[in-house]
Amino acid sequence: xxxxxxxxxxxxxxxxxxxxxxxxxxxxxxxxxxxxxxxxxxxxxxxxxxxxxxxxxxxxxxxxxxxxxxxxxxxxxxxxxxxxxxxxxxxxxxxxxxxxxxxxxxxxxxxxxxxxxxxxxxxxxxxxxxxxxxxxxxxxxxxxxxxxxxxxxxxxxxxxxxxxxxxxxxxxxxxxxxxxxxxxxxxxxxxxxxxxxxxxxxxxxxxxxxxxxxxxxxxxxxxxxxxxxxxxxxxxxxxxxxxxxxxxxxxxxxxxxxxxxxxxxxxxxxxxxxxxxxxxxxxxxxxxxxxxxxxxxxxxxxxxxxxxxxxxxxxxxxxxxxxxxxxxxxxxxxxxxxxxxxxxxxxxxxxxxxxxxxxxxxxxxxxxxxxxxxxxxxxxxxxxxxxxxxxxxxxxxx
Amino acid sequence: xxxxxxxxxxxxxxxxxxxxxxxxxxxxxxxxxxxxxxxxxxxxxxxxxxxxxxxxxxxxxxxxxxxxxxxxxxxxxxxxxxxxxxxxxxxxxxxxxxxxxxxxxxxxxxxxxxxxxxxxxxxxxxxxxxxxxxxxxxxxxxxxxxxxxxxxxxxxxxxxxxxxxxxxxxxxxxxxxxxxxxxxxxxxxxxxxxxxxxxxxxxxxxxxxxxxxxxxxxxxxxxxxxxxxxxxxxxxxxxxxxxxxxxxxxxxxxxxxxxxxxxxxxxxxxxxxxxxxxxxxxxxxxxxxxxxxxxxxxxxxxxxxxxxxxxxxxxxxxxxxxxxxxxxxxxxxxxxxxxxxxxxxxxxxxxxxxxxxxxxxxxxxxxxxxxxxxxxxxxxxxxxxxxxxxxxxxxxxx
Numbered sequence: 086x087x088x089x090x091x092x093x094x095x096x097x098x099x100x101x102x103x104x105x106x107x108x109x110x111x112x113x114x115x116x117x118x119x120x121x122x123x124x125x126x127x128x129x130x131x132x133x134x135x136x137x138x139x140x141x142x143x144x145x146x147x148x149x150x151x152x153x154x155x156x157x158x159x160x161x162x163x164x165x166x167x168x169x170x171x172x173x174x175x176x177x178x179x180x181x182x183x184x185x186x187x188x189x190x191x192x193x194x195x196x197x198x199x200x201x202x203x204x205x206x207x208x209x210x211x212x213x214x215x216x217x218x219x220x221x222x223x224x225x226x227x228x229x230x231x232x233x234x235x236x237x238x239x240x241x242x243x244x245x246x247x248x249x250x251x252x253x254x255x256x257x258x259x260x261x262x263x264x265x266x267x268x269x270x271x272x273x274x275x276x277x278x279x280x281x282x283x284x285x286x287x288x289x290x291x292x293x294x295x296x297x298x299x300x301x302x303x304x305x306x307x308x309x310x311x312x313x314x315x316x317x318x319x320x321x322x323x324x325x326x327x328x329x330x331x332x333x334x335x336x337x338x339x340x341x342x343x344x345x346x347x348x349x350x351x352x353x354x355x356x357x358x359x360x361x362x363x364x365x366x367x368x369x370x371x372x373x374x375x376x377x378x379x380x381x382x383x384x385x386x387x388x389x390x391x392x393x394x395x396x397x398x399x400x401x402x403x404x405x406x407x408x409x410x411x412x413x414x415x416x417x418x419x420x421x422x423x424x425x426x427x428x429x430x431x432x433x434x435x436x437x438x439x440x441x442x443x444x445x446x447x448x449x450x451x452x453x454x455x456x457x458x459x460x461x462x463x464x465x466x467x468x469x470x471x472x473x474x475x476x477x478x479x480x481x482x483x
Numbered sequence: 484x485x486x487x488x489x490x491x492x493x494x495x496x497x498x499x500x501x502x503x504x505x506x507x508x509x510x511x512x513x514x515x516x517x518x519x520x521x522x523x524x525x526x527x528x529x530x531x532x533x534x535x536x537x538x539x540x541x542x543x544x545x546x547x548x549x550x551x552x553x554x555x556x557x558x559x560x561x562x563x564x565x566x567x568x569x570x571x572x573x574x575x576x577x578x579x580x581x582x583x584x585x586x587x588x589x590x591x592x593x594x595x596x597x598x599x600x601x602x603x604x605x606x607x608x609x610x611x612x613x614x615x616x617x618x619x620x621x622x623x624x625x626x627x628x629x630x631x632x633x634x635x636x637x638x639x640x641x642x643x644x645x646x647x648x649x650x651x652x653x654x655x656x657x658x659x660x661x662x663x664x665x666x667x668x669x670x671x672x673x674x675x676x677x678x679x680x681x682x683x684x685x686x687x688x689x690x691x692x693x694x695x696x697x698x699x700x701x702x703x704x705x706x707x708x709x710x711x712x713x714x715x716x717x718x719x720x721x722x723x724x725x726x727x728x729x730x731x732x733x734x735x736x737x738x739x740x741x742x743x744x745x746x747x748x749x750x751x752x753x754x755x756x757x758x759x760x761x762x763x764x765x766x767x768x769x770x771x772x773x774x775x776x777x778x779x780x781x782x783x784x785x786x787x788x789x790x791x792x793x794x795x796x797x798x799x800x801x802x803x804x805x806x807x808x809x810x811x812x813x814x815x816x817x818x819x820x821x822x823x824x825x826x827x828x829x830x831x832x833x834x835x836x837x838x839x840x841x842x843x844x845x846x847x848x849x850x851x852x853x854x855x856x857x858x859x860x861x862x863x864x865x866x867x868x869x870x871x872x873x874x875x876x877x878x879x880x881x
Contacts, residue, residue: 132804403532
């Protein structure tokens with residue numbers, strides 16, 4: 086079977102082990118290591134109560150060079166003060182010592198319960214085991230992604246292969262995240278690998294460009310996590326990107342990987358049973374388009390209506406009407422899939438409610454709005470809001 | 484038994500009847516009539532897709548004089564185009580004809596399903612019956628409030644009596660609202676009566692002042708309704724407010740009535756099992772204080788944590804951290820009731836989790852935050868987020 090995990094690009098090994106941080110005995114330490122120093126870039130949460138690993142990660146990625154990523158799940162090392170920062174540095178030091186590299190070449194991440202200290206003895210044993218288990222196999226890539234999961238119910242990974250002249254370049258990624266998902270950023274933890282060769286500055290620009298329409302356009306509960314990190318490592322083992330055309334092809338592949346991962350996050354939103362794709366066009370400005378799409382995507386009334394399979398256009402226009410977005414109510418048109426459900430200030434005539442309810446119950450529910458005010462457009466992904474979301478969040482101590 | 488309904492102030496009669504708009508056969512037409520023309524004021528939703536009754540109500544209250552309020556539940560007459568506006572006017576005309584007054588002296592309201600036309604024959608029979616049933620009794624006041632309910636599980640009313648020199652003035656109010664509750668406005672429909680005498684301009688100013696810290700500080704699901712209306716009628720039957728002291732005493736009573744009603748809305752939020760009172764102090768500006776309190780109050784993660792009885796300060800600081808409010812994370816202190824749970828960037832030491840969980844399970848959960856950045860404060864009321872909220876909103880077609 087073809088390897089479509091984060092070890093698919095040449096020059097990467099991974100591991101996932103269980104060290105007992107999670108009471109479930111599931112995998113909870115992941116390690117990703119490149120054979121050579123990589124060009125690297127990362128984007129982090131903008132939440133001001135960010136976790137210790139984010140603080141340390143920001144420092145380490147500044148050079149644009151990384152060799153390894155170490156992640157644990159089960160404990161987020163957030164709001165843990167100086168001891169937390171020291172623990173994040175210790176994680177990096179141990180990995181660096183095992184690999185014979187500098188600690189600043191390691192990016193640390195932690196996800197899980199907030200406000201508790203990392204159990205460093207367990208974690209240290211886990212890192213030791215992960216160092217020994219490193220492998221370029223697909224199985225190792227899968228164990229890595231399992232090791233970063235918390236409330237996720239599904240593994241989230243994606244892989245794209247592009248031909249650049251004679252060479253073949255691979256971009257792969259995996260992520261975790263199902264609650265506390267909102268722009269900006271969408272995912273709690275996401276890791277991308279590629280065997281393309283390109284400078285760190287270019288990589289940073291391409292990463293930012295890929296994150297904006299993907300991870301920054303998915304919301305589960307509009308709650309911004311304190312740990313969000315998306316990092317990319319480029320090993321350069323396959324081919325260098327030299328022409329503008331090659332960079333464009335690579336950028337498309339990178340965005341496709343991010344888009345796939347973002348979609349998987351929406352589909353695995355806590356308690357989600359279906360994905361809502363909210364498209365807004367005809368807005369005066371891009372920011373109006375974004376605000377309108379987001380207002381609909383975050384509305385609990387829209388999300389519960391979709392959960393109930395109820396083609397309730399009233400809640401869609403209600404959400405729009407509460408924004409500052411510029412439009413004339415009379416010029417707004419709303420579609421469910423390809424059916425106009427609201428136009429000229431009133432519900433469309435002759436609606437077949439049963440057919441519309443059927444569309445609402447599909448796994449992918451596209452809602453489109455034309456504001457009739459301009460030419461800008463945007464798109465936001467979200468999921469329905471279910472009883473299960475409440476159950477998960479009332480009972481899980483983060 | 485003392486009359487504490489909206490007919491408690493002198494000079495008002497009310498009625499509530501069932502005309503079959505609600506399939507449940509519950510009361511669905513309410514009528515409130517003053518013996519004399521009243522000074523009147525009202526505040527309405529700012530949602531741009533407002534209902535036809537709001538459009539007509541805005542016109543009618545502009546004169547500052549009203550004599551009657553007619554309300555139906557079960558059908559909101561929102562997004563119904565010209566026919567909807569004509570129907571709202573017809574409601575007013577029928578009431579006016581029955582009372583021998585001008586149609587512009589009647590404020591219309593409708594609440595319930597969006598996008599369907601009012602069943603005017605049923606409604607007309609209902610208004611006819613309500614005109615005949617008008618009474619100043621407490622029973623009539625109670626029937627009025629029952630007639631305006633939709634997903635409410637509890638009757639919401641409040642009454643305050645103040646002595647102004649020799650005279651006694653009464654302020655009473657009732658409201659409906661449990662979902663689609665957010666600033667501004669908090670309540671879908673709220674009606675206030677008083678037998679104080681004061682000019683419409685003054686009444687408008689006092690109403691705005693009472694609504695701001697009460698109805699505009701309660702949120703259930705941060706969804707702004709298309710029908711929100713709060714109106715006050717002052718019959719003047721008891722006493723005129725002449726001195727500044729009297730106006731102040733009246734304003735306090737009015738705010739107390741609004742505060743009680745706002746609290747009742749939070750407590751009866753869809754699926755609510757407890758009320759969260761979020762107080763923020765130490766903010767640089769009042770708008771920072773408001774933004775911080777609101778960010779916590781609308782967080783589904785905070786609301787589900789409270790539902791689960793989980794003293795999860797991590798979610799409180801996460802919600803704060805995602806705002807633009809100015810503060811230093813290290814200077815933030817968070818209290819649950821009177822216990823410090825987070826301070827100096829980390830959880831407080833020696834927390835008794837079991838005791839804190841007990842505090843979280845009380846019907847009233849006070850969460851206080853000191854931002855350590857200034858002297859401004861604000862307060863927002865909300866409720867927990869339960870499975871029941873989802874059930875109500877996935878199954879109820881608005």
